[in-house]
Amino acid sequence: MKVITVNTSPFDGQKPGTSGLRKPVQTFMQPNYTENFVQSILDVALVGRVSxxxxxxxxxxxxxxxxxxxxSIVAICAGNGxxxxxxxxxxxxxxxxxSAVxxxxxxxxGIxxxxxxxxxxxxxxxxxxxNCDNGGPAPDxxxxxxFxxxxxxxxxxxxxxVTGLIKIDQIGEQVVQYEGGQLAVEIVDSVNIYLDLLRTIFDFAQLRSFLATKKILIDAMNGVMGPYVKRILVQELGALEQSAIRCIPMEDFGGEHPDPNLTYAADLVNKMKVGDYDFGAAFDGDGDRNMILGRGGFFVTPSDSLAVLSDNLETIPYFKKNGVKGYARSMPTSRAVDLVASQNKVNVYETPTGWKYFGNLMDAGRVxxxxxxxxxxxxxxIREKDGLxxxxxxxxxxxSVKVDSVETLLKQHWSKNGRYFYARYDYENCESEPCTRMMAHIKQTITDPSFVGQTFKSSNGVEYRVNEAFDYAYTNHLTGEIEGGGGHGLVILFNEGATRAIFRLSGTGSSGATVRLYLEQRESKNVNGNVDDYIKPLAEVALNxxxxxxxxxxxAPTVIT
Known part of the structure; x- marks a missing residue:
């Protein structure tokens, strides 16, 4: 084989979003489209390195x-030495x-x-x-x-x-020989490498004993997590075989939407509601997201999940040994973990949406x-979010805490720390241009000096007085520099900051635009109240x-979580 140079032309719109370049598959299948982007990655990644x-x-x-x-990637890696x-x-x-590998x-x-x-x-x-050499997504x-x-x-x-260069179904060493050089290829079983890492974090004997007394239901949603769930939860930790559902990875995820939320994982939610299960969870297509459910389908919001885990980290051997350095959350995430940080006297860091913004904090030993x-x-x-x-x-x-259920643990947490009632409204696949005009309208409205101090009232009489409103700009916690000057979300704080509404255009869609509206209200007394009672009046005001x-x-929104 020989290295060849293929002439090409740039494609419009190959700008990575919140986490990589995402487009309809037919876009990537265009001649040279994938190759152009991979070559661009290597042109940047190989600078200053001996290939x-x-x-x-x-x-x-x-x-x-x-x-x-x-x-294509194998051939281009070889072509670039x-x-x-x-x-x-x-x-x-x-x-x-x-990230672990x-x-x-x-x-x-990694690609x-x-x-x-x-x-x-x-x-x-x-x-x-x-992803860079720290295992995390490439920074801006x-x-x-x-781009x-x-x-x-x-x-x-x-x-x-290009085709047939390697056999990806055969674990072990292979070599791609070409005129002037060679590319060493190792086909790896990442499940075992990842499992070895988990053994250094958790007490597997404790987990085996616990799972022997509990019934769980874990939904891999026909995505990548199937082999990990089978190997780690079932074979290693002893969960029942029937505890793991939809564990065969499929190219089309079985025709399902592999997003672990109450809408797209409704099948799991229904099984939890009617079945005799103590704990349930679902993962997304690539295994970095998770949804946690308790008995009867009790839903734990991701923001509450972060807060509860943060408050109990030292029950896990890895953190008991290494200590808890700090917490971090994205700006639209509920401030529930901030309450934990205040109680535990631990620093909490706020960043824009995107896991890449956590990487430097973890590398610096802050989080x-x-x-x-x-x-x-x-x-x-590692330097990625991690569902399992x-x-x-x-x-x-x-x-470790020996409570009788997920719901009990969460309610105890709210009683101790207070609660942020929280919801996210997603409006998916909207036309881009009207959304851009809407965001411009919101920005103009909230940055008008007369906006702060105004009071808005919902149809059921709840009043919201504006205390602060701004276009969120990120100040790097390590350098003190303001990065980008805004564009990460439009924020309105009401009622002395206890209530918050945020508008943001998502960077994870492949076409059109997704508008996200984040809503939260702090409550210190009626922590077991109905979410809708707090969120719906606020949503009405924010939408107006x-x-x-x-x-x-x-x-109406496409999805509410």
């Missing part, structure tokens, strides 16, 4: 088009496992083939994400360089043969646990301020 000394990890959630994409790649067995490697094998980075919680299949979505500085490179690329290097309201929770054991870690953390806490229905035509 033959570089090791990269390649894996993903196994969605449609993954195997042809792996073929990369010395070694670690490729997932059958192409299947969860996003947290990619990068760190365990001291690789120089993850996933569109996370977005649907798969021929008419679904595909995505490519670059790197993704901006990749700049996509706009000027005129050629890419590959081999004159032990992080979380996002979008069903992402993780710790400094969160499930094992919950089971460890429950085993935004004129969302007038701009988008949407009468």
């Amino acid at each position: 033959k000394d570089v090791t990269l990890v390649i894996g993903g959630d196994g969605r449609y088009f993954s195997k042809p994409a792996i073929d 990369v010395g070694r790649i670690l490729v997932a067995h059958n192409g299947i490697m969860s996003t947290p496992a990619v 990068i760190r365990a094998r001291k690789a120089d980075g 993850i083939l996933t569109a996370s919680h977005n649907p798969g299949g021929p008419n679904g979505d595909f995505g490519i994400k670059y 500085q790197i993704t901006n360089q990749i 700049a490179r996509t706009k000027e690329l005129t050629s890419y290097k590959t081999l004159d043969q 032990s646990i992080c979380g996002e309201e979008s069903f992402g929770t993780g710790s400094d054991h 870690w969160a499930v094992l953390a919950w089971l460890s806490v429950l085993a 301020i935004s004129k969302l229905t007038q701009f988008t035509g949407r009468q």
